[in-house]
Amino acid sequence: MPTPPARTRTAALTVAVLTAALAAGCGDSGEADLPSQKLSWKDCPAPSAEQGGGESPSPLAGGANWECATMKAPLDWDDPEGDTLDLALIRAKASGEEDKRIGSLIFNFGGPGGSGITTLPAFGDEYATLRTRYDLVSFDPRGVGRSAPVTCETDKQLDAYYQEDASPDDAAEEKTYVDGVKKFNGGCEDRSGKVLPHVATTDAARDMDLMRQVLGDEKLHYFGISYGTELGGVYAHLFPENVGRAVFDAVVDPTQDAQQGSLGQARGFQLALENYAKDCTSKPDDCPVGDTPADVQARIAKLLKDLDKEPLPGLGARKLTQTAATNGIAQSLYSKDFWEYLTEGLDQAYDGDGRVLMALSDSMNGRAPDGEYSNIGAANIAINCADDKPRYSVADVKAKLPEFRKASPLFGDFLAWGMVGCTDWPVPGAADHPDVSAKGSAPILVVGNTGDPATPYAGTRKMVDALGAGVGIEVTYKGQGHGAYDSGDPCVRRAVDGYLLDGKSPESGTVCPR
Template sequence: MPTSAGLRGAAALTAALLALAGCSGSNDDGSVKAAPELRWDSCPAPNAAEGDGRPPGAEWECAGLDVPLDYDDPDGKTIELALIRSKALDPGKRIGSLVFNFGGPGGSGVAALPGAAQDYQRLRQRFDLVSFDPRGVGRSAPVTCLDDRRLDAYYQGDSSPEGPVEERAYLDGLKRYAAACEKNSATVLPHVGTPDAARDLDRIRQALGDEKLYYFGISYGTELGGVYAHQFPDKVGRAVFDAVVDPTKTSEQGSLGQAQGFQLALGNFAKDCVDRGEDCRLPGTTAEEVEQGIVDLQKRLRAAPIPGSGDRKLTETAATNGIAQALYSKEFWPLLEQGLDEADGGQGQLLLALSDAMNGRNQNGTYSNIGAANTAINCADYESRYTLAQTKAALPRFRAASPVFGDFLGWGLLGCSAWPVPGAWETPDVSAPGAAPILVIGNTGDPATPYEGARKMVERLGEGVGVELTFEGEGHGAYNSGDRCVQRAVDGYLLDGKVPAADTVCKAT
C-alpha cells in the first residue's frame, strides 16, 4: 500500500465528490557535470500520468532538468525531470528554494504542489516553493505497465485469494503486470530506485542555485530525504521529515506495521462514530461492534460484489482499498461512514470512488502512473522476493495485526515476486553524521507510517542530526493537519533556523 497516496488522492477526491535560477557551477559528486540552468515557463495542464486536472495558476512556472539515466554512465543517456515552482512572496527576504516530495512513492509533485500550496503559504513568504516528478513518475520518464482498460480489470481482481485456484490466478495476474512493465519500461526500471532519486535531488539543488538543500519530505519523501542526507550530509540545509517511514524495517516489517497502523486508525474512527451516539450511521454500540460490522461487510462482498460505478463492481478488495484511503485524513471520516452505510445497503459507488483515488484513477477513467511507479520504485529498492509459501506463512501475523487489512497487506508481500529487476537493500541507510539538524515529525494516529518510525529515523540519522517532534493527532502527516503548534515549530525552524527542543509534543485540539 502506498505510504501517501492519500495526499495526492485527497485533492482529486474532493473535486470529484463535493526570475531564472542558475546552476551552482560546481561538480559536487566528482563524476557528473554541474546541473544546467533551468528555463522556467508557463505550466501545461497535468497529463494523465501525473493525475490529470486543471492547469496551475499563473503564479506557477515549470521547467525540465536533464539528469543521467544511469549515474554509473554519466555521459550516457539522459532523462528529463519535470519541475514546478512558485516564487517567494517577499523576494527581499528570500532564503532559497524549499523542495517538496509528497511521497508515494510514485506521487507527482508537479501535480500535487499547486493543490497543496495553500497549506504552506507562510513558508512561501521567504521560499520559492518547488516540487518535481521523481524519475519514473508523471512526466519524468514515467513507468508504464497496463493500459487503462486492463488496469480496471486488474484492480477488480481479488487481492486476498482463498484456495489454490484463486492463488494461482493472483500470481498469474502479478506476472502479467510485471511482464507489461518490463515490455513498456525496460530501459528505466533498473534506475528508478531511491538512491538515484536522491542524486537527482542534489542535481535539482544545484540547478536551483542553492548551496544547501532546503527540503520538506512527507511520507516516502522522508525516506528519500534520509537517503539524500546519507549521500550528501554536507549539503543538508534545513529539512523537515513529516509522516516518517521507519528506515529500520524490512518490506515485510513495514507492511505489518501498516496493518497495525490502519487498524489503529480504523479503531479511532469507529470510537469517534460511537461517541456521537445516534448520529453515527453504522451499526454497533461499541467500537468493536462497528469494526466487526466492517469485517462482515467484507465477507459479504467477497461472496457477492455490489454495484459500484458503471459496469464496475465494489469488490472486497476495492472496499478495503477505499476504507484505507479514507483513513489517510480525519477530514474523510464522514465520507467513510457514508460509504460504509451505503455499501451495507447495497450501493458501492462512494467506497469505489475512494478506492479509485488510492489507485490514481482519474474522473475520465484514465489512470495516473502512481501505481506503476509505486511498484517499480519499491521493487527497485527492497531486495525481498517472497514465495507463495513464505507469504502464506506470514499471513497469520498479518491477520492478528488487523482483521480488516491483514489479508490485503499480507498478500501484498508477493508484489515484487515476478519483478524483472533486483532490489538494492534490506533497509535503507540514512546515517548522516555531520549533517545539519533535521526536524523529524511523528503522528501518533498515523495509519500509513506508524508513529514509532519517527524515533527510529532520529536514531539512524545519528547523534545531533535528527530532532523529534511528536504530534498527538489523527491522519497521515502533521503539518497539513493545520495544527498551529506543529506549524509554529516547523515555520520557526525553516524560516528562522530555530530548532525546536528535542521531544517537543503538540496535541491536536
C-alpha cells in the first residue's frame, strides 16, 4: 500500500470515482547561475495525467487566480552545472497589504509522490488566513507529476498489477507477487532510468533551497505534512541557518528504518480501524457492518478471507480482490470524513457489490474514473527506494510476519510483503533512516495526531528529539485521521497560525483540543 499524501486529490478523486461507479523532463544542458533565474508565472494548465488529471484550478474565494511556473534545477546536485530538469510550481499571491507580507510559504503534502500542483488548489481556501501574509506556494517534487515524472507501466499494466495478490499464501502466489514487483521495477528503470538516481529526499531538499532563493526569500518558510515532515527535517539538517518559520504536521518518525516504519503503520492502521469500529457501533442508529467493535472487525476479516478465494464484481471488468478491498479500507481510514464511505462500502460488499471499496482502492492507487493513473505509485516507490538503504528478501518478510500480524491482523500481511518493493530496485538506497538533526535551526512546530493511522503519534516526540535541543516545539492533537491542521480544531489552528503569522510559539507540550 503506497502512502498517499496527507492532502492529495483524495477527496475530489474519491467522490468522482464513487459518482462514476453508482510532461516536463530533463534538459540537455545546465545553467551556471540557477539561483538568479526569473520565473514566468502564467495561468495554470489543466493537470496532466501524471498529476491526476482534471480541470485547471478554480480561483480562490474572492477571485484570486492560481499561477504556475517552472524552475530549472540540476538533474544531479553533485554536478550543478550539468543537465537540468524542470520543476513545476504553483502559487497564490498574498491577499494582505504588501508591507505585512512575510514571504512565500512552501507546502509539501506528502506521499512521497503527491502533486503539490493539484493538492494546494484543492484545499487552498482552508489556508486563507495564512495567505494574508504569505504567498502560498507548492510544487511537484522531482519525479512527481510535471517534474520529470517517474513512469513504470502503462495504465492497462497497472490495472493488472493492482489486481495481483499482495499477501501471498503459498509458494506459487509468492512467486507471482515477487515476479510482479520485479517487472514493475524493471519498467521504472526502462522508462525513467535517467532520473531514478536523483529523486532522493536530499535532492528535493536542495531543490527547496534553490526555490527559496529564486522566490527571493532570505529564509524558507515551510508547511510540511506527512512525508513532507521528513522532507522538512532533511532540509533543516542540510540548511539549518536558512530555516524560517516551519510547521511539521502528521509527523514521520525519522529514527525508523523501512521495516520499522511499515510495522508502525500496521499498528497505526489497526488503531484507526478499531476507532472506526467503536464509532460506528456507538451511534444511535444501528451500525450496518457489525453489532460490536469486535463484530465489525471479525466481519471485515471474514470478508477479506472470502475475497481471497472469490473476488466480487467491482468496477467495469475489474474485480474487488482481497488486495483491492484492503487498499480501500486503508484509504478510508486516512480521514474520519471517509468513514461513512467505509461503512457504505462494507455494507455493499456484504451484499455482493464491490464498487465502493474498489473506488476507494482506486483513489489510493491514483486511478481516475477514466482509467488513467497518476504517477503517485511510481514516484512513491522511486523516492522511497532512493532513500531507504535496506533491501528485504522473501525470507526477511516471512521472519517478520508473526510480528506484523500481531500488530494488525488485517493489515499486517500486506505491509510486511510490501517490504520487498525495493529488493530489485536499480538504484541503491541512501541510508537506514534520514538525518534530521538541525542544530542552529529556528524553532519548528511539530504537530502530532494521537489517532493518525499512517504516521503514528509516537513519531512526533521522536522527531522533536532528533531535531535537537531547542528546535522542535511539540503540539499534540487528540483526534482521528491523518494530520491535525486540516481537522479544523481551533486550538491547533491558533497554535499554527499564531506561529506562522506572528512568530508566537506555543508552549512545547501543548495539547489540543483544550
